[in-house]
Structures are given as C-alpha cells and as structure tokens.
Amino acid sequence: MTSSDDQKVLLAKIGAAHGIRGEVRVKPFGDDPLSFTDYGVLTTRDGKRIFDVERARVQKTVVVTKFKGITDRNQAEELNGLELYISRDQLPEPDEDEFYYSDLNGLDVLDQNGETLGKIVAVQDFGAGDLLEIRPKRGRTFYIPFTKEFVPAISLENGQVKVALPEDYFSEGKPEPSETSPDK
Structure with a gap:
C-alpha cells in the first residue's frame, strides 16, 4: 500500500x-470541467x-488549454495522450458520504449475502455512466453500474463496498423468445 503522500490522482487527459x-484540448475528469486548473502544477504519473x-476555457466537451512553455502546434501535438495528475494530499478532504474514486481501488466487494465477489480495480466510464471494475479471485474482471441501486453502501473505514445485484446478473444466457419478439 502506498502512502497518501505519493498517491497520484488523475485529473485530466491531454488530447x-x-x-x-x-x-x-483537455478532457477533464470531475464534475467541474475547469477544476484541474485549481491545483497549480500538474504532472505526469511518473512526475518527470x-x-x-x-x-483555459470550456469549449463543448473539452477544455482548450494553454500550458506555460508550449508555444506552437508541434509542441502541443507532442502532448497528445498524456495524463495529468496531482498528489492525493493536494485535494481537499471529502465531506461525509463523499469520496474520491481513487479511494475505492482495492476495496472488497460484498454481495447481499456477505459473500466476497472480488476487489475494485478501477472506476470506468465508457460513456453510459460510471462502472466499478471488479476483479474476482479467479476469472476475468466484470463491471457493476456505480449507482445507488446497485451499490447501496460504501464503507471506506471497513474497506468494503456492498452491492445489490439482480439474481440473473451473472447469467450469460440468451433472452427468452418472449423478451425479444413482440406478442402476436
């Protein structure tokens, strides 16, 4: 486990x-698109x-950003794909019932019966909402929608997330014919 001093938090990605x-063009991660500009110096993950x-100014879904020392298009093009981080200790402490996604990594995921399903390895967003990526003891990772309905309880103190999954959540069967064809 790393200490909070050297934990990095991803704030944005340069496009x-x-x-x-x-x-x-910068894609920010967070509720406020300009929040990545509030923390002073940003670094790559390795800090180099x-x-x-x-x-910086918001333009549609990105933030058009000018970094000090980057003066022409060639220099700007070299930055494409870089992720921008700050140290975890630069962030304010979250309010009660709030947390940073990075704080969820490594937490145990328990189902309604208290059975361990695995550990959270990431919070992903592929465009349709946040998903918890869970790594079971064996097998491939799987995703659970990160909503109050599916994730009713989070306890950072206990290192646990409780999930409520429908009975057929892990079934990979095909839908019944009545679910795919209209009634005749």
Missing part, C-alpha cells in the same frame, strides 16, 4: 492540438514532466 499557438496552466 489533440488546438490551433497553431500551442493550445491543446510538469505542466502549469496559463489559461
């Missing part, structure tokens, strides 16, 4: 260059590259 003056935001 394509925007224009010719060194601006880039640092970025200081000069200015």
Whole structure:
C-alpha cells in the first residue's frame, strides 16, 4: 500500500492540438470541467514532466488549454495522450458520504449475502455512466453500474463496498423468445 503522500490522482487527459499557438484540448475528469486548473502544477504519473496552466476555457466537451512553455502546434501535438495528475494530499478532504474514486481501488466487494465477489480495480466510464471494475479471485474482471441501486453502501473505514445485484446478473444466457419478439 502506498502512502497518501505519493498517491497520484488523475485529473485530466491531454488530447489533440488546438490551433497553431500551442493550445491543446483537455478532457477533464470531475464534475467541474475547469477544476484541474485549481491545483497549480500538474504532472505526469511518473512526475518527470510538469505542466502549469496559463489559461483555459470550456469549449463543448473539452477544455482548450494553454500550458506555460508550449508555444506552437508541434509542441502541443507532442502532448497528445498524456495524463495529468496531482498528489492525493493536494485535494481537499471529502465531506461525509463523499469520496474520491481513487479511494475505492482495492476495496472488497460484498454481495447481499456477505459473500466476497472480488476487489475494485478501477472506476470506468465508457460513456453510459460510471462502472466499478471488479476483479474476482479467479476469472476475468466484470463491471457493476456505480449507482445507488446497485451499490447501496460504501464503507471506506471497513474497506468494503456492498452491492445489490439482480439474481440473473451473472447469467450469460440468451433472452427468452418472449423478451425479444413482440406478442402476436
């Protein structure tokens, strides 16, 4: 387990260059698209590259961002795909009943009967809402929708997440004919 001092939290990802003056499109992670600009210097995961935001503006689904020292399109294009992090200790402490997604990694996932289903390895968003990625003791990872209905209880203190899954959640059978064809 790493100490909170060296834990990194992913805030944003740099995308394509925007224009010719060194601006880039940034995809922020979080409720406020400009929040990644509030923490001062951003780094790559390994800490070897640092970025200081000069200015940023929201444009549709991205934030057009100018970093200090990036002055032309060629430099901007070299940044495409870089992820931007801060140290976990730079974030404010969450309120009660709030948490950071990174705090969920490694928590045990228990079903309604108290059986361990596995551990959370990531929180993913493929466009249709957040999903918890769970790694069981054996087999491939699987996903559970990260909603109050499916995840009614989270206890960071106990290192556990309780999930409520429908009985047929893990069935991979085909739908019954009545579910796929209209009544005649």
